[in-house]
Amino acid sequence: MIAERRFARPLVAVTAVLALSGYISWCWPGFSVTEQWLYLLHTLLGLVVAALLAPYLILHFRRTIGLRRSWIAFSGILTALLFLALALTGVQIAWQGQSEAGRWIFESHVGLSVGVLLMTLGHVSFHVVSLPERRKRNEPSRFPSLIGGMTKAVIGSVVVAAIAVLVASAAYQWRTSPYRDAPAVEPYLYSYGEHPFRPSQTETSTGGFFDPRRIGASERCASCHREIAEQWKASIHSQAASDKTYQTNIKLLSERKNMEATRYCEGCHAPAALLSGQLTTGGKLDTPGHLQEGVSCMTCHGIERIEHLKGVASYRFAPPQPYLFDGAERALPVFLHNLLIRLKPEQHRADLARNVLSTPEMCATCHAQFMDKDFNNWGWVKMQDDYTAWLNGPYSGQTRQTFAHAQQRRCQDCHFPLQPGSDPSASSSGLIKTHFNVGANTAIPWVTRNQAQLERTRRFLTADQVRITIDKPNRSDAVESARHVDPALIASSEAPAYCYLGEAVTLKVAVTNAQVGHAFPGGTTDINEAWIHFLVKDGQGRTVYESGQLDAGNNVEPAAYFYRSIPIDRIGNAVWRHDLFNMVGDSFKRIIPPGGTDVTSYAFNVPDDIKGPLTISAGVNYRKLNNRYARWALKDEQVELPIVEMASTSLVLPVRIKPEVVNNLQVGSGR
Numbered sequence: 001m002i003a004e005r006r007f008a009r010p011l012v013a014v015t016a017v018l019a020l021s022g023y024i025s026w027c028w029p030g031f032s033v034t035e036q037w038l039y040l041l042h043t044l045l046g047l048v049v050a051a052l053l054a055p056y057l058i059l060h061f062r063r064t065i066g067l068r069r070s071w072i073a074f075s076g077i078l079t080a081l082l083f084l085a086l087a088l089t090g091v092q093i094a095w096q097g098q099s100e101a102g103r104w105i106f107e108s109h110v111g112l113s114v115g116v117l118l119m120t121l122g123h124v125s126f127h128v129v130s131l132p133e134r135r136k137r138n139e140p141s142r143f144p145s146l147i148g149g150m151t152k153a154v155i156g157s158v159v160v161a162a163i164a165v166l167v168a169s170a171a172y173q174w175r176t177s178p179y180r181d182a183p184a185v186e187p188y189l190y191s192y193g194e195h196p197f198r199p200s201q202t203e204t205s206t207g208g209f210f211d212p213r214r215i216g217a218s219e220r221c222a223s224c225h226r227e228i229a230e231q232w233k234a235s236i237h238s239q240a241a242s243d244k245t246y247q248t249n250i251k252l253l254s255e256r257k258n259m260e261a262t263r264y265c266e267g268c269h270a271p272a273a274l275l276s277g278q279l280t281t282g283g284k285l286d287t288p289g290h291l292q293e294g295v296s297c298m299t300c301h302g303i304e305r306i307e308h309l310k311g312v313a314s315y316r317f318a319p320p321q322p323y324l325f326d327g328a329e330r331a332l333p334v335f336l337h338n339l340l341i342r343l344k345p346e347q348h349r350a351d352l353a354r355n356v357l358s359t360p361e362m363c364a365t366c367h368a369q370f371m372d373k374d375f376n377n378w379g380w381v382k383m384q385d386d387y388t389a390w391l392n393g394p395y396s397g398q399t400r401q402t403f404a405h406a407q408q409r410r411c412q413d414c415h416f417p418l419q420p421g422s423d424p425s426a427s428s429s430g431l432i433k434t435h436f437n438v439g440a441n442t443a444i445p446w447v448t449r450n451q452a453q454l455e456r457t458r459r460f461l462t463a464d465q466v467r468i469t470i471d472k473p474n475r476s477d478a479v480e481s482a483r484h485v486d487p488a489l490i491a492s493s494e495a496p497a498y499c500y501l502g503e504a505v506t507l508k509v510a511v512t513n514a515q516v517g518h519a520f521p522g523g524t525t526d527i528n529e530a531w532i533h534f535l536v537k538d539g540q541g542r543t544v545y546e547s548g549q550l551d552a553g554n555n556v557e558p559a560a561y562f563y564r565s566i567p568i569d570r571i572g573n574a575v576w577r578h579d580l581f582n583m584v585g586d587s588f589k590r591i592i593p594p595g596g597t598d599v600t601s602y603a604f605n606v607p608d609d610i611k612g613p614l615t616i617s618a619g620v621n622y623r624k625l626n627n628r629y630a631r632w633a634l635k636d637e638q639v640e641l642p643i644v645e646m647a648s649t650s651l652v653l654p655v656r657i658k659p660e661v662v663n664n665l666q667v668g669s670g671r
Helices: 002-027 033-064 070-096 103-130 133-138 150-172 226-234 244-256 259-269 271-275 297-301 331-343 346-352 360-364 386-391 400-404 411-415 443-447 451-461 627-633 664-669
Strands: 303-306 315-317 368-371 381-385 418-420 431-433 466-470 504-513 529-537 543-547 561-563 565-568 585-589 597-605 614-623 644-653
Touching: 002 033, 002 103, 002 150, 033 070, 033 150, 033 331, 070 103, 070 331, 226 431, 244 259, 244 627, 259 271, 297 303, 303 360, 360 386, 360 411, 368 386, 381 386, 443 451, 451 644, 466 614, 466 644, 504 529, 504 614, 504 644, 529 597, 543 597
Parallel strands: none
Antiparallel strands: 303 315, 368 381, 418 431, 466 504, 504 597, 529 543, 529 561, 529 614, 565 585, 614 644
């Protein structure tokens, strides 16, 4: 009895504070500093109660096991089981936090807390009602396991807890912010007007700069989201700034113009550099904080709204509301900060999983581009625009082509598909959005020797994205045999396809953009290389005709049928270095809109001395970065970037000797 009472007093007092803090958090949810301290207090007290509960229950049951009051025994056992379940779910939440897939654990914890309260009241009521008169007269207290002064202990505990929370909240207000929201380099030059980020279209919630740690420092996210962080590290997004070709171009821009001009590119490739005020005279393009992260976690997840759909980083950035000890570097504050996010992720989710994140318009902020006179000293020029191409295509659900694709397909559905995962953000069915960000960039994983990412990209490109077909050369002048054939034996009325020795043959080839949500090719069409490889061989394997082949230097035949654009400067020279600040328009552009088909023809002569049949093959080849640009940008004259055959087809064409023309009259008369 003495040992039981020794555990009972602190258990009841702490449980009272625990219950009160829990119900306050549930009934009046908020995100103030005081409420965050209350969450921490609730968690700490929950662990204390879990530690006190087991020994108390053992001692209590050892004393009461022989009592012959069934309702008391039943309600006591049920209350104990509910209390243990409540403690277990609480420990689970404290250890792993809340997650989408484990939401039921939190909901069970809340339900169990109500159940424990009701069952405890029922158990106590049964005890009072069923207590024998003899015990009422002989025992000083109707609750033997409790000792006097319990009410004072409970009230004192509540008061002490309230004071502790208020003192901690007041003390926290004196904490100095770890962030310096001012330009990283001063004086900061406003070369493109009063706006701090022009010519980039970026805005911020404050209208000013942010400490780079608010935009970068993705390792903080990785401490909880390890699986997604590992995927992101392999992605093109994470290497958007460190990409060697991009580094060559951004340095060229800073040299030909100035450091302030690099803001045009860095708003999408290295937002941490732009928003922290690094991009001004005296700043650096290779600061590790932004060079190693490129498009960081916060770059996308910190976007509050879309400013417009013309691109050039046309988003508004807003950092999330801070949890306690935000930006801390010491172990204990960092632990408490991460613990709070796991315990109470609602605000974290509201700030970093905004609705805009799942919209195609989100992608338009950087995957659309224009340039105006302030930047190119010429005039307004439209450049890449994958968003408008998607909008005008069958997958947007907003065009007349929608009947063929009733279900809208967004950018995120193709480039961030769902897959099973164990991340805290996983859905109730255990699915996460992959962050490999697979697209059409085979160059970066090849240069960085990331074979796994390169294979993912190959699989993506060859997954029926485009299709190619060769039109059969059915002959309207086909010669029929003079021999009678039963019409019932003729399976088709289609004219046969063949060619004659010495004949000129023309074949049509159709390339269809079947599954690409935007135009094919998309993005940087001036340096991407997509073309048709067309090959004709005879029965002995000898080449009869070829277009789109590679020469000894791994260059595509100049006369090949390309899908690309050729931008030019103001005097008509090709802008082949991707120095788009010199561009005033395109001299050539061939792309296929989503759902569209492009048809071209190939003509060749069938030699008189070949052996049939002819085997005709056609394929759509793709190489991220043409050789001329790649060798300049990578500073390697021997580089040979990978080529992916995205689609292929073939046709076997019989070869015949052209016979003498048989006159119908001669056949009919038997001569």
